[in-house]
Amino acid sequence: MATDKSQHLQQVLETHKMLHIEKLLDKYKKTRTKVKEALEENFKDKIYNPINSGSYAKHTAINIKFDLDIVFPFKKDSFKTLEELFDEVYNFLYEKYKNEAVVKKQKVSIGIVFNTDGDEINIDVVPGRELNQEQYNNDYNLNLFVNSLYGLLAEKTYIQTNIQAQIDLIKGKSDERNIIRLLKIWKKTNAAPYKSFFLELITIKAFDKEDISGNLWEKLKSVMEYIRDNVNKDSFTLKDPGNSNNNVVDTLDNAEKNNLSNKMSNMIDNIENYSDNIKTYFPVNDQFEDKNMDRYGLKDSGIIAPSIPNKSQQFG
């Protein structure tokens, strides 16, 4: 039986909502507050007000993989170098939480993984330094220390960004947010090696450049077609709203761009040829899919027959 693609995608979005994991999210928020207060206490006058960023702040989070990000804007004169700033924040967090969490340096952030009553709580701390002395509250421009290879940038350098502009870019764009969430679900469930930020920007650009309309599948398909047709063009750019010099498409090399274009092409063809294929690329989170279960907790009791293998039986 053919699958109604839009209905399926609605269910995918529904089962991946954060509201299904409210208790866990509370733990996250409490942990974030704890980290935030500790940093504020320690660095006091050296920082401006921290801001929540990341997928949760942008309303593009999915419940199978997320972390909470906090950006700490440091004053221009707080440290001599960005590296020193990054290391100080890392050292502080490491000393503070080494007995209760794994603290590690990441590309532009410091990742802290707490284990709270069996749940992993991931908090990412992004230390940034205002671009110009005492200008942060006016322009929100920050320089971030880049700890390892980040696209075309060499190791141990910095990148200018504007977290507020990145958050603002997606404000009020609910259609875009749904497609971004679907692509993030695909990324996570199919181990697709693309950055969420890249998927966000390319989705927003597709909505800007193309007429993206129709039902949910039609919208998603149009965005996928846009990626298929454009990502590997030499002239294609994805400007970081926080830094117009940062072309986010440069995080992919040519082979990766071609692979992504081919991937989109295969996905569209396979789903159009056989609608059930949509379940491979965009699976429902079956942890929160209980409404289809019968009273014994089986989705489809018709598959049960004594002594005969069911359809899922592989051979070989």
Next chain:
Amino acid sequence: MDFHNIEEINKIVSTIPFIDVLEDFKQAGIFLEARISVKNLKGLNENLNFDIQIFPQYPLKSHDSEALKFINRDLISYNHVMGDGSICIHTLHSPKLKQKLLADFESLKAWIEKYYINKNNDSHYEHIIINEQPFDDIYYSYQFTKVDYSFKKGEFGKVDLIPLSNGVYKKKTICNFLIKSFQSVKNSIKINSKWSDYYMNFEVKNLGFFIFLEDVPASHNRFAFSNWSELENYIPTDFLQFLHDFKKRNKKPKNTFLPIFFGYKTVKNEIHWISTLVKINEMPIAGSPILDSNGIKLKGQWKSELIDQKINWTITRNSSYKYLFGRGTFCDKITNAKILIIGVGAIGSMVAKTLVKCGAKNINIVEYDVKEPENVCRSEYSFSSGLYDKTFELIKTLHENSPFVNVKFHNNDEYFESFIKALHKDKESQKNYEESLNQFDIIFNCSTDNDLIFVLDQLKLSTDLINLSITNHAKDLVCAFYPNIYKYVQNQFINILDNDVEDLYNPTGCWSPTFKASYNDINLLTQYALKEINRKYDENKPKENFTLSINSENNSNIKFTQY
């Protein structure tokens, strides 16, 4: 019976512009024979004469050889001339007499220009020509492979031989051996061949001698010497003394024989070994008195010298990895990988054997099941071995197919599947399994076990895990790469593919029905899948899932779907 129209042949040959016919073709037994002179070629100062012999099969070839020979024994020192003075030519296939004759003469002209006038050398190496003969009506062959050692000119010693098999070769008995190791007399080092552990554990049953000559023991660099006396300037006297001492000391029956291996350098300092067999009481040496400066015999002082005796060349082959797999392998990323195969039923055994045939060097297997006679028809197992543990039989089969693969059981082989499932929720066990599986570069899961896939998908693996399975009737093959295996495979089998679970094969007395498909059905898709997997590794393509489907009633097409 006349095989040819002599008149027609003479007429065609008379039209060829660059030759004079010295003697027309005439019948000589079953052959036609003629004599010609090649003239007027640029750079050819004097005419070149050739005897021509045409075989009854002409213009067809006989086996791989042309059925027409151009012979001039004076040209033996030139490239591509055989021991009987015939020029080695290969021309186009043609059943038409005129076309073939003209092509063969053109080919002779091309040979004269390239090798006689311009004295070109070929870029590829050709082995010297050896007249390999049976010894007392039995053939003996010796295969060698690379060693990590540089032999020095004149170095000699003993060779340990392991018997490989006895069989039939050119309708005579043949005894096949492998060279296991060399033991140099001067420095007592054992120089082991780089065969797999399986072969290196074979017991040494025979002995030989070696002498590394460095230079090629051949006339014109192409025809192996035929008489021991020709080796006089190649073999040092201490080796002859060594032979003499051995003959004296030896208590075996005097007609016992052994091989003597001569080593020399070929291209890029590669070493080739050729071998002769000698009876101990017929060593090709004789004592001769040592003379003083005045030519007077020194009393009681003798030396060994080579005598005028025919060399009994026997068969040697360089079976090192480079040559054994020279005709085609999988890419290095696969052949050099440490590979685990989970489940060696129909698909798993085909995957294992194909990997080995394609040059894989390190394979580990896991299987709990036994081979029953009815498994034989669609897997790589033999009837002749009877009932057998699949792992034991496959390990033997794989070793028999390559002397360069090491095949082992993976830890707790038969309990792997039950243990990993029982322990899959335990964090510590998970870590142990991750560590144990991540030591492999590639894992093929051919177990077709949904529960096992589910468990493996939960692990944090850095290895490449590849799942291969088919639907009933081998209508489709599903290939999935970690970490997109469990849900993808489930969706394929339940929703996408037509997995007919009603038309199954129910063996008499067996409670468990199985799928219907022949060796041909399964192997067709398995080989296609392996070819695609090899391409992904070779071209560094993303490891993305795919399916193969026989998508029409008459098998006319296999549909490849990339996910």
